[in-house]
Amino acid sequence: MSSQVHGAQPFDKAKRAETVFSEEAMKTVQTIISHYPTEKIKSALLPVLHIAQAEFGGWLSPETMDYVASVLKIRPVEVFEVASFYTMYNLKPMGKCVLEVCQTSSCWLNGAEDIVKYIEKKLNIHVGETTKDGMFSLKVAECLGSCGTAPMLQCGASFHENLTYEKVDTILENYRAEGRLRSYTDLDYKNTL
Numbered sequence: 681m682s683s684q685v686h687g688a689q690p691f692d693k694a695k696r697a698e699t700v701f702s703e704e705a706m707k708t709v710q711t712i713i714s715h716y717p718t719e720k721i722k723s724a725l726l727p728v729l730h731i732a733q734a735e736f737g738g739w740l741s742p743e744t745m746d747y748v749a750s751v752l753k754i755r756p757v758e759v760f761e762v763a764s765f766y767t768m769y770n771l772k773p774m775g776k777c778v779l780e781v782c783q784t785s786s787c788w789l790n791g792a793e794d795i796v797k798y799i800e801k802k803l804n805i806h807v808g809e810t811t812k813d814g815m816f817s818l819k820v821a822e823c824l825g826s827c828g829t830a831p832m833l834q835c836g837a838s839f840h841e842n843l844t845y846e847k848v849d850t851i852l853e854n855y856r857a858e859g860r861l862r863s864y865t866d867l868d869y870k871n872t873l
């Protein structure tokens with residue numbers, strides 16, 4: 681596959697050869713695929729990409745996208761087109777916890793900008809960046825459907841609502857203590873704060 685298909689990220693044949701779903705992830709993928717007729721298999725792409733992102737370090741490398749294409753028997757460029765369209769897929773390495781702060785109307789009116797600035801200062805990064813220790817990345821997002829409890833942020837499958845600076849401190853401390861990758865496919869998510 682051409683590296684042009686994946687923009688700036690180079691394609692590594694050795695890494696591609698090592699890119700294989702775990703047995704458990706493959707079982708889930710096969711279950712998802714079984715929900716669609718063979719000629720509509722591409723419809724399984726979104727959930728399969730979520731599993732791939734969780735399985736392979738929180739982002740979709742060219743090798744991962746190529747692998748997903750082979751599993752679904754579609755063209756790599758079709759995977760790239762979808763992965764590069766939706767903001768919940770990461771096309772470069774990210775921190776273990778990707779903090780997505782909603783910046784749309786309700787959140788904006790209730791202080792989202794200040795929350796973003798507070799996180800930037802606290803983590804010493806800007807929006808779009810990752811902390812040096814690889815623990816946190818910061819993004820802004822459009823409405824995440826929790827407008828009544830603004831301002832809010834999402835990290836993996838967890839929503840954190842009615843944010844204050846104190847809550848942000850606790851959220852970051854908790855994630856740092858936990859120290860693991862958070863993804864949209866987490867089954868143990870909880871609205872902790």
Ligand code: FES
Binds near residue numbers: 784785786827
């Ligand atoms: S405006 Fe922030 S969740 Fe809807």
